Amino acid sequence: MQIDLSRTLYATPPTSVILISTVDKNDRNNIAPFAWWNVVSKEPPLIAVSIRPSTNTYRIIKNSGEFTIGIPDPELVDIVYGSAQLDREADEFKKLDLTVLPAVKITSPRIKECQVNIECRYKNEIECGDHMLVIGEVVAVEVRDDLIYPEDAVMRHNLKPIAHLTKNIFTTMEGTVLKATVPGSNTKSGKD
Helix, strand or coil: CCCCHHHHHHHCCCCECEEEEEECCCCCEEEEEECCEEEEECCCCEEEEEECCCCHHHHHHHHHCEEEEEECCHHHHHHHHHHCCCCCCCCHHHHCCCCEECCCCCCCCEECCCCEEEEEEEEEEEEECCEEEEEEEEEEEEECHHHECCCCCECHHHCCCEEEEECCEEEECCCCCEECCCCCCCCCCEEC
């Protein structure tokens, strides 16, 4: 069945939600949720986030040249939703009862309650319809200790991201881990 093009978003799988923290020229912290983002380069490490240019977050990133991405877990779903409802003048960390952690390499703070915090410096942007694809170069990454293997690798299967479906409805992305094989080979696939 064909659907109206305006409903394209609802025909695609949801991506995990992130919280972007920034600090404006008056040293006021800003937090906002975003669901359209992805890693776009390994070397150098680049992350792209789709942001409406009318938002406070976009203006702050353009002025400061930096932002921090926090990856929340399901326990922060109310915070994620609530962060979209706040007045621009609010002290958003206080209103959301979040803990400010200083960044390692930039000014935009980390969010202690997030599983992962990724510090980025603005690299460039691409106009994409009603949004700007803002690209940041990763300059520091902090991962919660319980998500690290001894070899310093992140246990990605233990991350518990959440995805936005519609309005105030979110979902977890937990599922069965599958081991894939090359089609036609003698190795069988299965569940881990």
